[in-house]
Amino acid sequence: MRATVLGAGSWGTALASVLGGKGVPVTLWGRDAEVVQAITRDHENARYLPGIKLPAAIGATTDLARALEGAELVVLAVPSHAIRQVVIEAKRHLHAGVPIVSAAKGIEVETHMTMNEVLEDVLPVPMHPYLCFLGGPSFAKEVARNLPTAVTIAGRWERITRGVQAVFHTQTFRPYTSTDITGCEIGGCVKNVIAIAAGLSDGMGYGGNARAALITRGLTEITRLAVRKGANPLTLSGLAGMGDLVLTCSSDLSRNRRVGFGLGQGRKLEEIQRELGQVAEGVLNARSVHELALKARVDMPITQMVFRLVHESYPPQQAVTDLMMREIKSEI
Template sequence: MEIGVIGAGSWGTTLADLLAKKGFTVTLWAYEKDLVERMGRSRENDLYLPGVALSENLSFTSDLTEAVAFKKVLVLVPPSQLMRQVMSRAVPHIAPDTVLVSASKGIENETLQTMSEVLNDLLAPDLNRRLAFLSGPSFAREVAAGMPTAVVATSGDSEIARKVQEIFSTEVFRVYTNDDVIGVELGGALKNVIALAAGVSDGLGFGYNTRAALITRGLAEMTRIGMAMGANPATFSGLAGMGDLVLTCTGDLSRNRTVGMELGRGRSLEEILAGMNMVAEGVKTTLSTFQLAQKLQIEVPIVEQMYLILYQGKEARQAVTDLMLRELKPEGV
């Protein structure tokens, strides 16, 4: 089976390597021609996944047509805000019997669409039916190191979800199936916003009590949005919801938590992002999520405060104070 992976960030590279080590013939597409050349010479992605030796079954290209044409499976891992741009170029070259697996997590800024909605705009009906999504608690570097990991594959077609499950599963990478596409997608996107808030809390020097409150109440906000969009609330108690949320709010490898910590320490967003070569999806997803919640008329106080910090220049410590001094109420989703 020939597989194309679109996007050579840390997660795209890790998934490409995982599949290549299973014996599949895998082509990894990167936008940066110089990175493609270096990966071909050194068998290493020195920009996004340094120190990891990549499989000999893995080839590299900066030619998008080469990466997608005649492939039985395409794994889509561009930054979520670039999904539409990249896939608009790729779609004319995709075979009609291809299985597409999106592993990008985010909500498009301009349209407030999830990745399934973006791809539905671009794909013919036959390809739409062959579309799946992979999400769950999975730091790329730990997966690349062979640490046991569990994720979720979801699709509108249960046979496609099971096929993706079989393709990706290994002795250390366990894939469950789930039929709630919108819930799995929203879990993967919204947890990044809450992880920013958890990072802000850590950066301000607050402790485990504060982090636990943010995770729990953040999950409630994620669930409210999900239910308003037709998701199964049980999804947010699983790997794509609580699992991914706990990971990104507590793990030192979380880019979103790291950005939040630096904000809490008083650094500007521009300064923080200038020093990063990888994308912290939560920054742009915060804007989308805040606007989506307004559209749905849903109360999301943590998301709102993160929006005010990132886009209105609010002081992080004042945001925490304002969260704590909100009107008292019963606990509940």
């Protein structure tokens, strides 16, 4: 099998490393010529995963047509806001019958579409059954270092998801399968927004009680939205829901948590993002999830708070007070 990974950032490189470590020939595509040249020359992505040697089976290119030539598996690992344009450019080089695995987590700002909906909007119908979606608690740096990781791969056809599962399965990377694309997608997207809230709480010094409350009530919001869009609520108690949420809210490796932490310390969003040097999906998704929740008439107060913080410069202390002083009610 020959695989292509579109996106030479930390996540795309880590997934390429999983496949390449099994001896699967992988072509990693990216727009940044310096990153691509360094991967080819040094077998290292020094910008996004410094100090981690990549398998010899990985090659890299900036040529999209060359990257996709002969691909028997395609992985989409570009940021969610770039998925539509990249797939439009790649479409004429993709072939029906080839599994396409989206590893992007987000909801498109302009349309409020999930990544599955975006891909089905761009790609021809015969390709739709071959779409799969990878989610779950998985920091790129830990995956690339071969630290034990478990994820979920969701898709329509069990035959396709099981095939993708087998290709990705290693001694340190364990995929489970699911047919609940919506649950996996909503869980993977909204957890980024909740992680900003958890980071904010920690940055303000509110402690473990507040963080646990935000994670738990955040999961409630994620489940409400996912179920409204047709998901199985049990999916959100698994790796793509609770698993991904706990990881993203509790680790300093989480860019979204670091955004919230900085805001909680009184820093400006622009300064925090500049320091990160990479995309924090939760910033964009705070808007798209908030607007989708309004459209779907789903109550998501934590998401609304994060939206106001990052897009309306709402004072953090006032946002916390607003949440705590909402009308009291039954938990379930």
